[in-house]
Amino acid sequence: MSYNFDIVGVSPVWNFFKHQQYVEQSPERSCAYLGSYQCTLDGFIEATSLIYKKPDWDWDTVVGEMVSFWLNAGDHVGQWKKELAQAEETSLIVGRVANFKSLRSEFEGLIVD
Secondary structure: OOEEEEEEEEEEHHHHHHHHHHHOOOOOOOEEEEEEOOOOHHHHHHHHHHOOOOOOOOHHHHHHHHHHHHHHOHHHHHHHHHHHHHOOOOEEEEEEEEEHHHHHHHHHHHOOO
16 A cells, blocks of 8 residues: 655644544544644654554554655755744644545545546
């Protein structure tokens, strides 16, 4: 399976929590969102264990994708670290993991013949 990881923003904890409650209803979903109080690779890896209804994905591969992102997107990560530092104290940095196979199935389901 193929996965993608990216940092998508900074969010107040409460907003992230509400979004998680909505998104995590389906373990068959194509994306998972991770929140961390620190913009660090370790913070995001630890956040994978906090996903309540974790999709049946290859999480070792997901972590490998996160490491690859961290090694190749230094400027991007640095910018998000600055944004998090400027945000309210009760904010999280949010990352998204996408499962391409599930995402493709979702998109194909939208196509009407």
